[in-house]
Amino acid sequence: xxxxxxxxxxxxxxxxxxxxxxxxxxxxxxxxxxxxxxxxxxxxxxxxxxxxxxxxxxxxxxxxxxxxxxxxxxxxxxxxxxxxxxxxxxxxxx
Numbered sequence: 001x002x003x004x005x006x007x008x009x010x011x012x013x014x015x016x017x018x019x020x021x022x023x024x025x026x027x028x029x030x031x032x033x034x035x036x037x038x039x040x041x042x043x044x045x046x047x048x049x050x051x052x053x054x055x056x057x058x059x060x061x062x063x064x065x066x067x068x069x070x071x072x073x074x075x076x077x078x079x080x081x082x083x084x085x086x087x088x089x090x091x092x093x094x
Contacts, residue, residue: 040085047077 051074058066 040089043081043085044078047074047081051077 051070055067055070055074058070
């Protein structure tokens with residue numbers, strides 16, 4: 001009886017499978033339907049802000065090793081993001 005009640009409670013129109021149900025996957029078809037919303041400038045500005053905060057904390061503690069590590073990590077991540085953004089731009093142009 002409890003199982004029947006639970007089934008009636010959970011079986012709604014929203015939970016019924018339809019032919020349009022597609023599992024979320026990052027496929028070429030899915031990418032074609034999506035517009036990338038974040039601009040290049042916004043992404044790189046967010047990255048810079050995040051590293052700037054960490055760098056300032058390392059600077060306050062006078063930790064030169066942490067500052068050097070963060071500087072290198074920032075430049076590496078910036079390069080990675082620029083490459084990914086170039087790929088994103090190329091895909092959007094297709």
